Amino acid sequence: MLAKRIIPCLDIKDGRTVKGVNFENIRDAGDPVELAIAYAQQGADELVFLDITATNEKRKTLIELVTRIAKHINIPFTVGGGISSIEDVSLLLNAGADKISINSAAIKDPQLIKKLSDQFGSQCVVLAIDTKFENNDWFVYLNGGRIKTELKALDWAKQIVELGAGEILLTSMNNDGTKKGFAIDITKQISEAVNVPVIASGGAGTIEHFKDVFINGKADAALAASIFHFKEIEIIELKKYLKNNHIEIRI
Numbered sequence: 001m002l003a004k005r006i007i008p009c010l011d012i013k014d015g016r017t018v019k020g021v022n023f024e025n026i027r028d029a030g031d032p033v034e035l036a037i038a039y040a041q042q043g044a045d046e047l048v049f050l051d052i053t054a055t056n057e058k059r060k061t062l063i064e065l066v067t068r069i070a071k072h073i074n075i076p077f078t079v080g081g082g083i084s085s086i087e088d089v090s091l092l093l094n095a096g097a098d099k100i101s102i103n104s105a106a107i108k109d110p111q112l113i114k115k116l117s118d119q120f121g122s123q124c125v126v127l128a129i130d131t132k133f134e135n136n137d138w139f140v141y142l143n144g145g146r147i148k149t150e151l152k153a154l155d156w157a158k159q160i161v162e163l164g165a166g167e168i169l170l171t172s173m174n175n176d177g178t179k180k181g182f183a184i185d186i187t188k189q190i191s192e193a194v195n196v197p198v199i200a201s202g203g204a205g206t207i208e209h210f211k212d213v214f215i216n217g218k219a220d221a222a223l224a225a226s227i228f229h230f231k232e233i234e235i236i237e238l239k240k241y242l243k244n245n246h247i248e249i250r251i
Helices: 032-042 056-070 086-095 104-108 111-120 153-163 184-193 207-215 235-244
Strands: 005-013 016-021 024-030 047-051 077-080 099-102 125-134 137-142 147-152 167-172 198-201 221-224
Touching: 005 032, 005 198, 005 235, 032 047, 032 056, 032 235, 047 056, 056 077, 056 086, 077 125, 086 099, 086 111, 099 104, 099 111, 104 111, 104 137, 111 125, 111 153, 125 153, 125 184, 137 153, 147 153, 153 167, 153 184, 167 184, 184 198, 184 207, 207 221, 207 235
Parallel strands: 005 047, 005 221, 047 077, 077 099, 099 125, 125 167, 167 198, 198 221
Antiparallel strands: 005 016, 016 024, 125 137, 137 147
């Protein structure tokens, strides 16, 4: 049985780490390089960096940031935001990223998933799904949660895995930043429907929430931001709690 993973997420805007609630009300959370170093030292299994307002002009800034971070940490990290081509991915991997995360570009051109998987290997391709529960189903959103699609999260998850996605980063927009717990139902549905790891994101507020999403949500990894950034939960204490509750975890 593979060990479960704890993954801090750094949402990057204008070179700073920020955090919001339900994808809105953004506030500053610190320097991303300093946070990355701290998380690596504290025992995070991986890191995720998402440029939440990525545009082509900012790509250079993000690459410089990735290069700086890669020099200082020894754990895998995934970079996402505005990635839409093989060239974008090449630049980020050469800068030191281990994996890339795509969302909107894959929805607009699903064949991009296959192209990236063929070129770089599926283990490098993380598909981010931002989903919101409304009208009795979970619908996929693009452009950082701004635009609703008619895609249903479960159907889309199955499709992207068939196309070559090696991992799914599943964020519930309803739960994001609320600290009321992960979206257990959709996480479980997708985890049981696909044969690649699923990272649960959105809603972590207590150490019990992590146990819940691993046991009942069947997630392979759990991602959180503000509770780590603002030191509400220490990673090592979280891992000890999970281990004491018979969840396979690296300490």
